[in-house]
Amino acid sequence: MLKGTNITKRFGGLVALSEVDFEVQRKEIVGLIGPNGSGKTTLFNVISGLFKPESGQITFEGAPINGLPPHKIARMGIGRTFQIVRPLMDLSLIQNVAIAVMYGRQDINTLQPALERASELLKFTSLNDKAHILPGQLALEDRKRLEVARALASKPEIILLDEVFAGLNQKEIEGAIELTFRIRDEFGVTVFMIEHVMKAIMGTCSRVMALHNGIKIADGDPESVANDPKVIRAYLGAGYAGR
């Protein structure tokens, strides 16, 4: 459903993405891994329209989306979360989500029904008892859940999760893995996720892509990508690749 070919993005002389191809099928959970600075978040920013790629084509359900403004891309059904969580700080959790509901793809245009829908989404992400507090009072785990609730509020077809697991403890990761499956199974939303936590990748993804210095170096099932010498070299250096 989401397909990119030959995507290149430069920042001045730095090539952040170099001729990257990717494809995500409907109802898949696809992981995107790579060391810091390898271009993962840049790819998400290109998909969601915050960055314009220098070359390449991105299609969503067959329709080209590169060059469209971010709100149109969101409107077509591509939701996302941010790695560094970005809640609307002066608005309560339920308001954060309700605004996304009103502008989303579900024909809810007035406040009251939007608040009801937002309350359901907060229940889904286990935040319902914190609906009326401000995001500043939340712990990191809950802020990440809020990002997810807000992204789901637009009723997307596909959701781009940017390191929803980072900074969480073991128990919280269990919860987040479960949440990822429920996003797909209860909402029917395809998931494309950036992740460093290998436990999360292995536990959720049916397919994994690896980026290194803006180049795609591996694409396949999680097991084989994790054992791919090129991936190991990228993460740990040449000395570990042969083991």
Place this chain on the structure above:
Amino acid sequence: MVSSSNRLVFGVSILLFLCLAIFPWFGLPVYFVSLLFTVFMFVTLATSWNLIGGYAGYLSFGHVAFFGIGAYTTALMMKGLHLSPFWTILSSIPAGFVAMLIAMIVGYPCLRLRGPYFAVVTLCFAFVVDLGIKNLDILGGPEGLWLKSPDLPIETIRAILFEAMLVTMMLSIMLAYWTSRSKFGAGLRAIKEDEEVAQTMAINAPRLKIQAFALSAFFPGMAGGIYAYYLTYIHTDIVFDMMISILIVLMALFGGGGTVMGPVIGAVLLTLINEGLSTFVKAEFARIIYGCLFIGVIIFLPNGIMEFFKKEHRVESGISLAENGGNRSAA
């Protein structure tokens, strides 16, 4: 519960409106009518500014331009079309639309800028309009424009203009009230908080900002039109006075940006305090007191006077807050 409190607000507003509406017909000194007229004018300006400045967080320092444009539009229509007094009042409506149109044209490039850049560019816009009109002879140029006053007693004219400004103010407050509980206002709030995130929430930020800017120019344009008629002499130094721009911003933020009542309270208080100080206190002390007042509010109530009421309100919703704290420690 919501609808009953709504009804109460509605009822009180209507009552207040009627009380104010009959005020000028009791033969009180013209001074009081004029003072209230000024109050209504600043409430209209601050409330309108709040749409773009308070809700969307784009601090426009050039709002006096829309006021002045409205004044000149009305003046030109009055002179060019030889309008009767009745039609002159109504000509402030097209003046509002002219201001709105110019806001759209100016807003298109300017609203791409954020933060201080937007503030500076709107400030320059007001200067440019001011200088432009000063150098156009058909608009009176540096001499200004004299408008013919109708053959009515001054009290009657003032009373009519009083009513016109009152209606304009009520309409601008109604727009603000609608905004505060609409999808439109919610979108603007999201833009204020984080424009990129707002866009990924499928909010068409560029369009929403231009709509807010255009709407925020409409009532100032109308108010300018009424004011032109009230002064009967307009000059760029009066209707493009930069102090008005600054006062609009201060009043809205003094009361509380992004709230319905904030700019109203701010405009009423500051106009009355200013008037009181200049009447009862020596001019040099008046400025000092005025300045201290601002510093006090900025230090103790940085989000405006409305913050004070909100704090009261938060005690109510504090129950759920405490519960949440308890839940977290339990979990």
